[in-house]
Amino acid sequence: MHILDLEAKLKIINFDHFAATSMRQEVKEAMDPFFINEYGNPQSIHALSDEPREALARARLQAADLLNATSNEVIFTSSGSESNNLAIKGTAFARMDKGKHIIVSKIEHFSVLNAVKSLTKLGFEVSEVSVDKYGLVDPQDVKNALRKDTILVSITHASNEIGTIQDIKEISRIVHENSGAYMHADANTSCGFIETDVKELGADMLSAAPHRFYGPKGTGLFYLKKGVRVMPLIDGGIQEFGRRAGTENIPAIVGAGVACELAKKELKDRTAHLLPIQKEIISGVLSGLDEVYLNGHPEKRLPNNINFVVKYIEGESMLMWLNNNGIMVASGSACTSKILKSSHVLSAIGVDPALAQGSLLISLGQDNSLEDAAFFIKELPGVVNKLRQMSPLYEGIKKENKAQKDK
Numbered sequence: 376m377h378i379l380d381l382e383a384k385l386k387i388i389n390f391d392h393f394a395a396t397s398m399r400q401e402v403k404e405a406m407d408p409f410f411i412n413e414y415g416n417p418q419s420i421h422a423l424s425d426e427p428r429e430a431l432a433r434a435r436l437q438a439a440d441l442l443n444a445t446s447n448e449v450i451f452t453s454s455g456s457e458s459n460n461l462a463i464k465g466t467a468f469a470r471m472d473k474g475k476h477i478i479v480s481k482i483e484h485f486s487v488l489n490a491v492k493s494l495t496k497l498g499f500e501v502s503e504v505s506v507d508k509y510g511l512v513d514p515q516d517v518k519n520a521l522r523k524d525t526i527l528v529s530i531t532h533a534s535n536e537i538g539t540i541q542d543i544k545e546i547s548r549i550v551h552e553n554s555g556a557y558m559h560a561d562a563n564t565s566c567g568f569i570e571t572d573v574k575e576l577g578a579d580m581l582s583a584a585p586h587r588f589y590g591p592k593g594t595g596l597f598y599l600k601k602g603v604r605v606m607p608l609i610d611g612g613i614q615e616f617g618r619r620a621g622t623e624n625i626p627a628i629v630g631a632g633v634a635c636e637l638a639k640k641e642l643k644d645r646t647a648h649l650l651p652i653q654k655e656i657i658s659g660v661l662s663g664l665d666e667v668y669l670n671g672h673p674e675k676r677l678p679n680n681i682n683f684v685v686k687y688i689e690g691e692s693m694l695m696w697l698n699n700n701g702i703m704v705a706s707g708s709a710c711t712s713k714i715l716k717s718s719h720v721l722s723a724i725g726v727d728p729a730l731a732q733g734s735l736l737i738s739l740g741q742d743n744s745l746e747d748a749a750f751f752i753k754e755l756p757g758v759v760n761k762l763r764q765m766s767p768l769y770e771g772i773k774k775e776n777k778a779q780k781d782k
Contacts (some may be wrong), residue, residue, distance in 0.1 A: 379597045380701045388747045391586070392679065393535055393564060393738035398630065399589040405633045406591065427625045432633025442581065442598050443572040449616045451628050452668065452779070454594040455563035455584030456486035457608075457774060459529075461560040461597055461619070462580045463490040466527045467499055473555070475499040477754025480512050480541075481723040482534055487561060488719075491529075509672040510539035510724050518549045525556045525579055530536045531550030533565040536720040536736060537671030538680025540569065547577030557603060563587065564594070567638040568645055589741075590634030594627035625688040650676040651737050652748050653698040656681055656737065659752035664759055670734070679739040684726055688762040696758040702751055705736040707731055 409430065415423030417431045435446040452458045477491050477746050481503045491501045504516045512530055528550045533540045547558045557582040562571045567588025580603065583596040599605060611620025660667060666686035685693065692705030698705055717731035
């Protein structure tokens with residue numbers, strides 16, 4: 376069924392905001408003039424470039440304000456994944472004379488894990504630090520993994536799957552006090568919903584994705600601390616302070632700037648809006664269904680993230696049934712939901728691979744409400760019970776439990 380036909384029959388509840396958010400009206404209106412009227416190239420020196428050049432500078436200031444950086448420390452990329460790649464590969468190529476050792480965690484996004492994997496083919500070594508059952512990195516494990524030839528440590532600020540928030544400030548302190556390595560934080564999921572003050576975090580580099588917080592797709596943010604060196608991945612002109620060549624995507628950059636300004640202004644209100652919805656869904660689902668478990672830290676988690684494992688059924692089947700009821704959710708990240716294997720994040724926190732197939736990822740947004748939560752809590756048990764009735768595994772477990780009770 377086409378989405379428009381579905382909307383005509385059902386109210387659509389989007390619980391998949393990590394995949395994408397709808398642009399705010401203020402963002403779209405700010406972008407509009409730069410598609411047709413103000414189309415000049417900001418690198419040109421004639422009058423057609425005046426407004427685009429000023430808009431680029433304004434957006435850079437807006438992004439810098441959100442991150443508590445200076446404007447010349449903000450680089451615009453095409454996406455959060457590109458920002459992660461620039462941090463990792465850019466550092467590796469710029470510092471390979473100092474060493475070829477990189478540290479990441481086992482729960483990083485694929486744009487980090489696959490980037491370091493590709494570097495191993497060029498002779499780099501990668502250490503993956505483990506996490507506990509909540510998905511927390513122990514800063515002491517990072518310290519123990521540091522070597523004389525370590526050039527980079529890259530740890531996610533908050534997991535895009537289980538929402539656990541890392542102690543980046545403490546990890547950064549340890550890295551800087553015990554090595555000459557750079558510290559990179561992947562804040563593509565956290566930025567726009569919790570504080571991402573680069574000075575407070577102590578990061579040398581940080582990635583952010585405006586499309587996750589009501590900005591446009593096709594642009595990313597990359598914070599590069601003054602004095603930190605990376606080698607460009609795209610060679611060409613002098614755009615973005617010589618760190619990323621190519622004509623700037625001014626409409627998207629303008630939109631990203633406005634999204635940053637809105638996030639800075641609304642950060643506390645967003646948390647205040649999301650936390651009651653998150654709490655309602657977690658308590659409602661856990662009390663209303665058996666054999667369902669919450670993944671991630673119960674307290675140190677993003678206010679818009681919920682991740683369950685529902686035993687004895689597959690996440691994809693839940694997605695399809697909930698979709699038919701107008702509820703849009705995910706199972707694992709957007710980058711893993713089409714891959715027929717269990718989530719590496721859930722495996723890292725000790726979830727059995729068979730159970731991880733029944734993961735349910737809910738990512739909330741400002742358009743969600745307590746009414747949406749109530750509807751979801753009401754609909755989910757029916758979906759789960761129908762799927763369990765069709766599950767040979769669940770039927771076997773029921774018979775085994777019954778036999779044990781009868782003894």
